[in-house]
Amino acid sequence: MIQLPVFPGLSADMLPETQRAIWQALDRSPETFYYSDAGELLFELETREKILYYSRKLSESGAVFAAFQDSFFNPAYWVKTRAGYALRPDVRPSDAVNDVFSNASKYAFECSTAIVLILYKAVLESISVRYFNQLFQNLLVWDWNYDRDLGIVTKIGSSFIPGDIVYFYNPDYRQPVWTGENAVYLGNDAYFGHGIGIKSEQEMVAALNTLRKPNATRSAFLISQHSRINFRYLFQFAKRIQGI
Secondary structure, eight states: OEEOSSOOSOOGGGSOHHHHHHHHHHHHSSSOEEOSSHHHHHHHHHHHHHHHHHHHHHHTSOOEEOOGGGOBOOTTTEEEOSSSEEEOTTSOHHHHHHHHHHSGGGOEEOHHHHHHHHHHHHHHTTBOHHHHHHHTTTOEEBTTBOOGGGOOEEEEOSOOOTTOEEEEEOTTBSSGGGSEEEEEEEETTEEEETTTEEEOHHHHHHHHHTTBOTTOOOOOEEOSEEEEOOHHHHHTTBHHHHTO
8 A cells, every 4th residue: 555644646547557557566465565655656656667668678689598597698798706797997887787688698697686686676776876876886796796885685575566576496406506486576477587588477487397306296386475676765866856
């Protein structure tokens, strides 16, 4: 449920289609979502919309799925280390994140890295570039390495909101890279997971079941939990607030 201190004449009907669907999901949720004002709510709607948009863009981008030993990032922006891909010291974080989406063929990574990159890109498009470069100046990308300023929080429950991050667990995996699939919930029973694509819940489970070890007895399944960034914290850096 959405809760505002004063409802300023804003309604779901006034919003673009995708934002309207996100609003309705928030308002139907058993969880209460508190906002200081309409601007904070709109920031979350717009940022979630961008998470969906860049999930779809990445699915069409040509970025390759790969485990760490076979992975690669554009060396003009990133340096491979034992812990992941670190930002080159002479590169702005915003330029490096943008390059993933404009030169995707120069990148190969697994599903959790894809999620973090989508979140960075959505935030970059939602806040001042100047603040993005200040907040995320020491980027290290791989798996669930992410800057604390994203403020990712994981909660139990299956009342997913479009733009939430979910996890399909594959207990009888054949290769460790297919232990499961991190995915963005796109709404209407659609999920994007790098390496599998945009699928329904049933299709995602079926795809993971083809990646099980011989004589597997347990099916993959969608875990009842979801993760999301700290929209409230990031709102203070929003373009509409900064006038940029």
